[in-house]
Structures are given as C-alpha cells and as structure tokens.
Amino acid sequence: MIYPLIIIAIVFIIILFNNLNNKIKRLERELYELHKKINDTPIKKEQPIIQTIVPTLEIKEEQKISIHPEIHENDVPRKEQKDWISPVFEFLKQNALTIIGIFTLVLGIGYFVKYAIDKNWIGETPRVGIGFLAGGIIIAVGHVLRKNYSVFASIITGGGIAVLYFTITIAFREYQLFSQNISFSITCLITLLSISLSYYYKSEILIIFSLFGGFLAPLMISTGESNYLFLFTYLTVLNIGMLAVVFLKNWKSVGWISFIFTGIYLSSWTIEKTEILSVYFYIITYIIFYLFALQNYFKKNILVSSDILMLVLINFTSIIGLVYIFDELQYGPVIIFPIVFALVNLGLLYREYSRKNFGINYSVFAGITVSLFTVAIALQFKTHLITSVWAIEATLLLFIWKKTNLDIFKICFYILFPLVIIAQIITWTEYIDAINLAIVFNPVFLTSSVTVITTFVNLILLRKLSENAESENTNFFENVFTIVSYAVIYGALLFEIMYHISEKPWIMIFSVAMLYSLYFIFIILLFRRKLEINKILETALLYVFFSLIIFDTLISGSGIISNYLLKKIQFSFYGLYILYWIPFIYILLNILPKSEFFKIKLSYWFVSIAFVTAVSCELYDLYLLMNAEKISDIAGIGKHFSVLYLPIIWAILASLFIYKGLKSDVSEYNKVGFALIAVMILKLYAYDVWKMDNVSRIIAFIILGIILLLSSFLFQRVKKLIKNMVKNKEENPESQNA
Structure with a gap:
C-alpha cells in the first residue's frame, strides 16, 4: 500500500517543481529584457556629473589619509558594531x-x-x-x-x-x-x-x-573507555588543521568553535582523571590558540576585539587548568605557568615598546602581562585559585574596555564580576570550619585581599569610564557595581576580624563589628570627593551611619557594662567602644553642612534622634559605671536614672534644638525640640512622677521648671533679636546696598 503513495507523492512533487521552475525562468527572461532596455538608454547629462564627483571624492579620501601619516593603524580606536547579533x-x-x-x-x-x-x-x-x-x-x-x-x-x-x-x-x-x-x-x-x-x-x-x-566524532564512536592520549592527539591534529585554515582564509568562527570544544574536552579530562599527561596538551593548546589570536597581529599589526578576548581567555583558562593539576598532584612550583605566560606577553610588549607604538596593542599586552605577574604573586601566597584568577581577569577585561571602548569587554566584565563575588562568598565560608588560621597571612584573607585590590582598581577604572556614560541603564548598573564593590571590601576585613575574636563574648564581637562598620562608612565619606561618591550614595551612607549609631548605642553600652561587672571583659574595652564619637562628631560638624542630606526634611529628625539616643545612652552607661558594683544593681540604678535624670537630659537637649533652630532659621530643629519636650513631659506625668520619692519629685519639678523657663526666656530673646534685625533692614535699605 505504501509504494503507490510514495510514487504518487514523488510524481506530484516533480510536477509542482517543474511548474514553479518554468515560472521562475519566465520571470528571469523578463528581468533580463528589462535590464537590457535600461542599459541601452543613452545617458548624457548624468555621466559627466558622476565623472566629476568620483575623482573629487577620491582626492578628499587621499587627503584624509595623508593628514596624519604618523598615526599607526592599530592606534585608531575601533568601535565594534553595536548590533553584532543582527548578521546572525x-x-x-x-x-x-x-x-x-x-x-x-x-x-x-x-x-x-x-x-x-x-x-x-x-x-x-x-x-x-x-x-x-x-x-x-x-x-x-x-x-x-x-x-x-x-x-x-x-x-x-x-x-x-x-x-x-x-x-x-x-x-x-x-x-x-x-x-x-x-x-x-x-x-x-x-x-x-x-x-x-x-x-x-x-x-x-x-x-x-x-x-x-x-x-x-569521538563521542559518536566512544565505548565509554577513556583513552585521552588518543583523543587529544586527534584533537591536536584537528586544531592544527583549523589553525592552517584560519591563516589561509581568516575564518574567525572556526577558531572559536575549536576553542570551545577543546576547552570542554580538556576540563572534562582534568576533572575526571587528573594526570601529568594533560599538562602537555594544555601547553600545546595554549600555543595553537595563541597563534590563532595573533593572526591579525602578525599580518596587519592590529588586534581586533575577538583577538583580544581570545588572548585573555586562553591565558587565564590555561592557568586555571595547569595550576589545578599541579595542586592536585602536589607538584611545584605552581607559579611557573603564570610567569612563563607573562614572559611570552612581555616579549610582545617589548616589541611594541621598541617600535614606539603605544596604542591598543601596547595596552593589551601590558594589561595581560601585569595581570599574569599578579596571579603569580597571589598563587605564591597560596590564595584560592578560581577566586584570585577570576578577580584579576575581571579587572583586565575592564582595563581593556577602558582602552578600546569595545562593548564586548564590558559585557564580559559584567558576566564575570558576579562570578567573582560568588567565588569570594564561597571562599569566606571557609572561616566557619577553619582552625588556627594565622592573622592576615592565611589563604582566605589573602584571597580576599586580591579581590579587594582588584575591586578597588575596578572602581577607579569605572569612575573614568562613567564620564562617558550614555544611558540611565548604564548609570544604574554602575551604581549597583559600586555598592557591591564597597560591600566586598567591607566584608573582606570584617570576616577576618570576626574569625579571630570569635571566642570572645558576644557583646565584644557585636561592638567591634559595629565600630568597624561605622569607621568604614566614615572613611568612605571622608574621601567621598576623591572616590567620586555620587550624592545619592552619599545620602544613603549617612542614613546607614546614623542608623548604626542608634542601634549600637542602644545595645553595646549597657551590654559592655553588664559583662564588665560579670568580669568577662576588661574596663579598657569600654574606651574602645566610645571611639565611635570621633567619626560621629566629625560628620555632624564637617560633612553634614556640605552634603545634600538635609534636602529631605526627615533627615533633621533622623540626625536628632541619633544624637539624643547617643547622649542619653552614654550618660546612662556612665551613671551605671559610677554607681553599680554588681550585676544585680543595674536594674534599680537604671530605673532611678530613667525616672530622675533622663527627663532633665531631654529638656536640656530640647532647649539646644530650639536654640539651633532659631539661630539657623531651620524650623525642623524647633519641631524636634518641642517634640522632645512633649515626650519628656508626657513621660514625666504619666510614669516618672509615680515612681519618685517626695524629695526626688520636688527636685525634678524644680529643675524641670527652671529649664523650661530658661528655654522660654531664651526663645523670647532670640525672637526679639530676629525681629529687630528685620526692622533695621527695612528702615535702612541704603546701608544694606552699601
């Protein structure tokens, strides 16, 4: 039954194809006749115009080329096609x-x-x-x-x-x-x-x-047995054939396909069966694909974007594989490979230097050479391989992006940098189970140091690149990158400190972490101009800083006093804790007046709450230190302070806020002062007065009354002073103009 159907289908296809073929031939004849008629039409006026235009264009083009004969071809920035996926x-x-x-x-x-x-x-x-x-x-x-x-x-x-x-x-x-x-x-x-x-x-x-x-083909005829010597001999021959075709025809896609497949096979071999034999094939592969990447360089003395990317990838993927093999087999020294690769690139760098050619080629070879020597130093200090290599490679990609302005390196950087962060987080988890790590000179912190240094270099490079930012999306990603970078730098030292004091009381660990966090933010704010911290990030850091002040003073001070009375920590630690006042006062006096923090009215309240909390808690802590002798005394002494002295402290602070508001003509400070007085009075009449003895009640009311009267008198004086200044200004406008 099937044979007649197949025959009918074939006959039908032949008839249909013949019909369509005849129509196409007829259309071709008509187009040919039309084309012939057009060519036979005489053109009189247009031809001289074309003849005069073409030579002019040729002359101009020659003049353009001869204007700057000293500029080398590879010095001219080559902007990669933005829509590179369109041809596909x-x-x-x-x-x-x-x-x-x-x-x-x-x-x-x-x-x-x-x-x-x-x-x-x-x-x-x-x-x-x-x-x-x-x-x-x-x-x-x-x-x-x-x-x-x-x-x-x-x-x-x-x-x-x-x-x-x-x-x-x-x-x-x-x-x-x-x-x-x-x-x-x-x-x-x-x-x-x-x-x-x-x-x-x-x-x-x-x-x-x-x-x-x-x-x-090797997968197609595989029997499941691993004959890597035979496999990679075949792949080497195939890659050499690929290299020959690329040099003859300049088909770049051929080399990239070979690189991807070879990398997959090599990494599979390395993970499945780590042996010294694979080192030889890594080196052979490095030579083959390095020659592939330098094809245009040898022929035309230029490096296009795909060549530069191949140079970066073949150097760093080869190092990862080779160093991993040496580590697994306990061979050494592992730094021999990055040093040898660095010397290869140094030779090419010297070639560019000797020719006084300081264009893109020079920058690429310089960046790769410095990066490879940096990898060698990092590995010598026994840092973690993947984290260190990826961190340095990401910085190299960013450097090349800066020098060439080619978007492909920007894309690769944004892909690789999150992997660096993930690898660094995995590295930090080793603190959990680590035992007796040396201070600073341990693999985890040294790896973190490499990441910190490269991240800081990234910030400097990105700061210069952001001057030419073209879109809001670019600014958004760069802002996110900046925040993540500072988070990495922050975490590197914090986790090292936490590890070495992990056996101390919890309040000591907490206080050290808070003090470190406050000083870290303070240093960023102190050098905000040189670091080019934008206004949005600066404001966010200030909010975080004051939030940490509130959180720290509410918990750390009383916790330190309690542990001191329990003989768990020394009294000297309290002196370390109160060092937060140095950045706090400096920010209040020098950074806030020059920032845009107070563009939001809520900021006045935020700063005021942080200041009131810090002053109140520190006076409370000092009162406990002077009066408490054992841990059981804290409850009674603390209650006495909150009932008798805290309203007085708040009244004084409220007066200062009101004075500050009148003097600086900032109404928000006045509101804060009156709000604090309202809270203090509400607390006094609703709670405190019922907890006092008669003598304390009398003293509290007298002192509070005096403070309120003085505040009112001060308010009236300042108000009158301002009124007189306005009146003098209206009566003597000539003196103002003078």
Whole structure:
C-alpha cells in the first residue's frame, strides 16, 4: 500500500517543481529584457556629473589619509558594531527555510530507513549503504548548485556530511559492522573530506559543519573507555588543521568553535582523571590558540576585539587548568605557568615598546602581562585559585574596555564580576570550619585581599569610564557595581576580624563589628570627593551611619557594662567602644553642612534622634559605671536614672534644638525640640512622677521648671533679636546696598 503513495507523492512533487521552475525562468527572461532596455538608454547629462564627483571624492579620501601619516593603524580606536547579533539573525532569516528543509530531509531519510528496518526489507549492511548513498547524493546536489547558490549549496552539503556522520555512528553502535579503530578512521576521512570541500568551495558555513562533526566524532564512536592520549592527539591534529585554515582564509568562527570544544574536552579530562599527561596538551593548546589570536597581529599589526578576548581567555583558562593539576598532584612550583605566560606577553610588549607604538596593542599586552605577574604573586601566597584568577581577569577585561571602548569587554566584565563575588562568598565560608588560621597571612584573607585590590582598581577604572556614560541603564548598573564593590571590601576585613575574636563574648564581637562598620562608612565619606561618591550614595551612607549609631548605642553600652561587672571583659574595652564619637562628631560638624542630606526634611529628625539616643545612652552607661558594683544593681540604678535624670537630659537637649533652630532659621530643629519636650513631659506625668520619692519629685519639678523657663526666656530673646534685625533692614535699605 505504501509504494503507490510514495510514487504518487514523488510524481506530484516533480510536477509542482517543474511548474514553479518554468515560472521562475519566465520571470528571469523578463528581468533580463528589462535590464537590457535600461542599459541601452543613452545617458548624457548624468555621466559627466558622476565623472566629476568620483575623482573629487577620491582626492578628499587621499587627503584624509595623508593628514596624519604618523598615526599607526592599530592606534585608531575601533568601535565594534553595536548590533553584532543582527548578521546572525539576518542569515537565519534568509536561510531559515533551507536549514529547516535539510534538517527535515535528514530526519525523513532516517525515518524511512527505520521503517524499512522495522519491516525487514533490508539487512544491516544495506542499511548502512543506504545512509552513505543518501549522504553522497546530497553532497553531489550541493556540488552542482554551488556556482549559482553558494550559501544554499553549503547548507545542503553540510546536511549530506551530517548524514555520513550519523551513518557511521549507527553502523558502529547499533550493528557493530566496524571496529572502533575503523569507525574512527572513517570519521576522520569524513572530516578531512568536509574540510577539503570547505576550502575548495571557499565556504565558512561548510567548515563549521565539518568542525562540529570532527569534534563530535569521538563521542559518536566512544565505548565509554577513556583513552585521552588518543583523543587529544586527534584533537591536536584537528586544531592544527583549523589553525592552517584560519591563516589561509581568516575564518574567525572556526577558531572559536575549536576553542570551545577543546576547552570542554580538556576540563572534562582534568576533572575526571587528573594526570601529568594533560599538562602537555594544555601547553600545546595554549600555543595553537595563541597563534590563532595573533593572526591579525602578525599580518596587519592590529588586534581586533575577538583577538583580544581570545588572548585573555586562553591565558587565564590555561592557568586555571595547569595550576589545578599541579595542586592536585602536589607538584611545584605552581607559579611557573603564570610567569612563563607573562614572559611570552612581555616579549610582545617589548616589541611594541621598541617600535614606539603605544596604542591598543601596547595596552593589551601590558594589561595581560601585569595581570599574569599578579596571579603569580597571589598563587605564591597560596590564595584560592578560581577566586584570585577570576578577580584579576575581571579587572583586565575592564582595563581593556577602558582602552578600546569595545562593548564586548564590558559585557564580559559584567558576566564575570558576579562570578567573582560568588567565588569570594564561597571562599569566606571557609572561616566557619577553619582552625588556627594565622592573622592576615592565611589563604582566605589573602584571597580576599586580591579581590579587594582588584575591586578597588575596578572602581577607579569605572569612575573614568562613567564620564562617558550614555544611558540611565548604564548609570544604574554602575551604581549597583559600586555598592557591591564597597560591600566586598567591607566584608573582606570584617570576616577576618570576626574569625579571630570569635571566642570572645558576644557583646565584644557585636561592638567591634559595629565600630568597624561605622569607621568604614566614615572613611568612605571622608574621601567621598576623591572616590567620586555620587550624592545619592552619599545620602544613603549617612542614613546607614546614623542608623548604626542608634542601634549600637542602644545595645553595646549597657551590654559592655553588664559583662564588665560579670568580669568577662576588661574596663579598657569600654574606651574602645566610645571611639565611635570621633567619626560621629566629625560628620555632624564637617560633612553634614556640605552634603545634600538635609534636602529631605526627615533627615533633621533622623540626625536628632541619633544624637539624643547617643547622649542619653552614654550618660546612662556612665551613671551605671559610677554607681553599680554588681550585676544585680543595674536594674534599680537604671530605673532611678530613667525616672530622675533622663527627663532633665531631654529638656536640656530640647532647649539646644530650639536654640539651633532659631539661630539657623531651620524650623525642623524647633519641631524636634518641642517634640522632645512633649515626650519628656508626657513621660514625666504619666510614669516618672509615680515612681519618685517626695524629695526626688520636688527636685525634678524644680529643675524641670527652671529649664523650661530658661528655654522660654531664651526663645523670647532670640525672637526679639530676629525681629529687630528685620526692622533695621527695612528702615535702612541704603546701608544694606552699601
């Protein structure tokens, strides 16, 4: 039943194709006749105009080139095409039907063969023969069409090669018609055939098909046994062939595909079976892809963006693999590889220096050389491999982005930097189980130091780049990056301190962490101009600082007094705790007046609450120190202070706020002062008065009354003074003008 249907379908397709082909031929004839008529039409006036314009343009172009003969080609900034993905989509749009068609045809042949197998129409050997025959026919069709339809023919030929690969795979895995060696030899021949056709047809698309087949061939005929020597000998030969094609045809995509596949195979080998043999293949791979990256440099003395990115990746991926192998096998010294790679790049750097060529090439080689020497130093101090290498590599990418202004390095940096943060967080977790780490000179903190230094360099580089920021999105990401960077720097020293005092009482750990946090923010605010901290971040840091002041004074002071009375900590620690007043007072007097913090009225209240809390808590702590002798005394003495002395302190502070508000003409301070008086009076009449003895009650009311009267008198005097100043100004406008 199936045969008549197949015959009818084939006849129908032939008739349909013949009909469409006749229509296309007719359209081609009409276009040819129209084109001929247009060319035969005489053009009189336009031709002289074209002849006069073209020479003029040529002269101008020559003049433009000869204006600055001293500028080298690689010194000219090369802006990478912004919409780099458009050609890919354009290719897919133009050839989508062809790709889908050849894929469908391959599947159709496969299903037909499977159907024939299920029906036992053909044996195992003929099945393989059908596959080879179908692949050969498809390749032949592509060969016929190559002159007039080059892209279409390349895709067709690639489909034929895919059929051949699948056929040999099935013949080996399913039917065992060939041994592994014979199967591998056939796949090599197919790869060699496809590469030869690619070179002959001058088709980059076809060689991409060939490379995919060549790199997947070992998987197709794998038996599950790991023969890495044989595998990487084959891959090395394949990569050398790739390198030859790249130098002949300059097909960059070929090299990148080879690099990705080779990297996957090498990393799999390194993780699965770490052995010294893999070191030799890492070095060979490094040489091959370094030559690939320097192709344009040797030919034209230029480095395009893809070349620079390859230089960065091949250096750092090779170092990670080689150092990992040496660490696992306990060989040394591990720094030999980054030093050797650095010397290779130093030679290229010297070449640029000797030629007095200080353009992009010089900057790239200098950045890579310095980065590799930095990696060597970091590894010598036994820092963690992945974290240190990624941190230095991210900084190198940012440096190259700054020098070349190519967006590809910006994208790579934004991809790699989050990985650096994740790796650093994983590194910090080692503090949890670590025992007897040395102070500062331990692997965790040294790794953190590398991350901190590179992150600080990133901030400097990004600060210069942000001057040319073009969009709000760019500013947003850079602001996020700045915050994350300072968080990394903050955490590096904090976790080291916490580890070394982890056995101390909890209040001591808490107080040290708070004091460190306050001074960290203070240093950033102190150097905010040099660090170019923007106004939004500056305001946010001030809010965090005052929040920490409130939180710290409410908890730390009383906790320290309690632990001191329990003989758990020394009294000298209280002196360390109150050092927070130095940055607090400095910020109040010198930083706040010059900032935009008070653009939000809520800020006046925030600062005032922090100041009132700090003063009240410190006087409370001092009162406890002077009167408490044992831990049981704290409750009674604390209650006495809050009932008798706290209202007096608040009344004095309220008066100061009111005075400050009148003097500076800031109404928010007046509101804070009156609000504090209201809270104090409410507390006094609602709670305190019922807890006092008669003598204390009398003293409190007298002192409070005197303070309120003095505050009122002060308020009236200042009010009168301001009124007189306004009156004098209105009566003597001439003196004001003078």
